[in-house]
Amino acid sequence: MMLSLRDMTVSYGGLAAVDRIDLDVAEGEVVALVGESGCGKSSLARALLGLLPRTATVTGSARLGDDELAGRTDWKNIRGRQIAIVPQGAMTGLSPVHRIGGQLTEMLTLHGGHADPAELLERVGLHAATLRCYPHELSGGQRQRIAIALALAGEPRLLIADEPTTGLDVITQRQVLALLTELGTTMLVVSHDLAGLMPYADRVAVMYAGRLAEVRPARTLATEHAHPYTAGLLNATPVADRQVSWGSIPGSAPALDLLPSGCRFAPRCPVSTSLCADEDPLLRWHGAAQVACHHHEKPTFPVVPRGVHTPGGPVVHVAAVHHHYRTRSRTVEALRGVDLDIHGGEIVGLVGESGSGKSTLARIILGLIRPSSGRVEIAGEELTTRRGRALRRLQQRIGFVHQDPYDALHPGMRVANLVAEPLVTTGTPRDNRVRDAISAAGLPTTEEFLQRFPGQLSGGQRQRVSIARALAADPLLLVADEATSMLDVSTRAGIATTLRTLAVDRALAVLFVTHDLGEAVQSCDRIVVLRNGTVVEHGLSADLASAPSHSYTAQLLEAARTT
Structure with missing residues (x-):
């Protein structure tokens, strides 16, 4: 075996984040290690690279060929040369002030690689001209390819890819995963996206709360999975088909x-019994798979609700919006004559790949930038011509949920103060608004929870706090810009359910900006598809999913159904 883990445990202060894991990765094999945030995936990956904090303890065995990795202190000839990582958030991990060629040359020198920088770029599907570029001149997919090239510089025997597609649009996700599996390198891919990895992995290891729940060949996982948690992860992946x-x-x-x-x-399993609460199931062989479960019944999980009502009056009216900006050498047209309407109680999905103009349009609707031409009206009042206090007064009727729940909240502020911040800024009396907003976002209103800091919350709880803060001023419109892209699939479904409840109960107009067409099909009433700043298609979610009229929409649907 290339990599062999036996009874491997990673502990922090005596608490096991990885608990007695046995797992093998054969030479040339691609193994996907999947599970929600907090299940121990990243701790396991960092332990294999010696990147854990000093407070962590590693016991058991992790052998890479003849080299023992568990408890190792000298990583000089191991890290980068024998084993390398494509880290999570690699797109932002590149040096912004150095050209790509210089960064590749540095990595080759550091790890004694023999390839030429241009050869590395060719291996990841990029032209040699990219060597002269800075990271900001490249797309997200190109930067991710550069991160892969950097990891390959030392010609490692084992490559660990930690969440390699987080934040990428579905087309780029498919390209990056296909590239990784075509490299021919032994690989451990760590991700929360079970369904997305299945077409590209040889085997899948499902991890929960520090332990393996199921290990099975990827080709049989969709039809023959046996653990309820595996079923839940598959069921929590949005499919671009309203029949599912x-x-x-x-x-x-x-x-x-x-x-x-x-x-x-x-505690989360629909088929659990008293036996499950009393006895810890062992990971046992069942044919070609290993499963740790006392039962094998098919579980039924709650589903995300869809709109069943008639939307109210128009809240947002966007008419013929154009926007361009200048670079040193050219003028870029970010938006080209975009029209858009959103009604009260309606969720409209704005979909397109990176660079399509989604975020630019969202910022214009939020009043953060002025369009080059065109109009934006909020509840009949024009936004685009307002300045100063008049603009801020209208902006108070718009709530905003940021993409990254880890950066959006001040780490030194408590939940109650975070949610009250928009009210304090505008001098609005708090009354019961803070607790009402927190409750509406699906969070507890106990004093203990209100006094927590963001560091004491899960990713899903942080994003719900962001939603509560956006609701505090009782807005007419909620703009959610990639609000679920960094969350687990199960958490994303919960956030989508919350947005649907808010749209119905508060007659709230919701603009849901996403690169995930499957999620838009499942959770939105209507979908607007942007490409290169132009609306190429719009319509009801069910109609667009079943019979797209534009080839680009069909391409997005195909990518959503195969990743």
């Missing part, structure tokens, strides 16, 4: 200091 429901796993993975006895998934 989008499910969600209730609750969240347990904290290390609150692990339940017995099966750790039992």
Whole structure:
């Protein structure tokens, strides 16, 4: 075996984040390690590279060929040469002030690689001209390819890819995953996207609360999976088909200091019994798979609701919006005559790949930038011509949910103060608005929760706090810009359910900006497809998913159904 883990455990302060894992990766094999945030995937990956903090303890065995990695202190000839990583957030990990050629040359020198920088670029599907570029001149997919090239510079035997497609549009995701699997390198791919990895992996290892729940050949996973958690992850992946429901796993993975006895998934499992609460299931062989479960019934999970009502009056009216900006050498047309309407109680999905103009249009609707031409009206009042206090007064009627729940909240502010911040800024009395907004976002309103800091919250809870903060001023419009792209699939379903409830209960107009067409099909009433700043198609979600009229929409649908 290329990589062999035996009884491997990673602990922080005596609490096991990775608990007695046995797993093999054969030479040339691609193994996908999947599970929600907090299940121990990244701790396992970092342990294999010696990147854990000093407070962590690693026991058991992790052998890469003849080299023992567990507890190792000298990584000089191992990291980068024997084993390398494409880290999470690699697109922003490149030096912004150095050209790509210089960064590749530095990595080759550091790890003794023998390839030429141009050869590395060719291997990841990029032209030699890219060597002269700075990272900001490249697309997200190109930067991710550069990160892969950097990892390959030392000619490693094992490559670990940690969430390699997070934040990328579906077309680019498929290209990056296809590239990784075509390299011919032994690989451990760490991700929360089970369905997206299945077409590209040889085997899938499903991890939950520090332990393996199921290990199975990828080709049989969709039809023969046996663990309820595996079924929940598959069900929680949005499919670009309205005939297929989008499910969600209730609750969240347990904290290390609150692990339940017995099966750790039992508190969230629809088929759990008293046996599950009392007895910890062992990982046992069942044919070609390993499963840790006392039962094999097919579970049923709650589904994300869809709109069943008639939308109210128009809240947003965008008419003939153009926007261009200048670079040193040219003028870029970001938007070209975009028209868009959103009604109260309606969720409209704005879909397109990176660079299509989605975020530019969202910023114009938020009043953050002025369009080159065209009009934006909020509840009949024109936004584009307003300045100063008049603009800020209208902006108070718009709520905004940021893409990154980890950067959007001040780490030194408590939940109650974070949600109250828009009210304090505008001098609006708090009354019961803070608790009402927190409750509407699906969070508890206990004093203990209100006094928590963001560091004490899960990713899903942080994003719900962002939603609550956006709701505090009782807006007419909520703009969610890639609000679920960095969350687990199960958490994304919960956020989508919350947005639907808000749209119905508050007659709130919601603009849902996303690169995930599957998620838009499942959670939105209507979809607007942008490409190169132009609306190429719009219509009801069901109609667009079943019979797209534009080839680009069909391409997005195909990518969503095959990743």
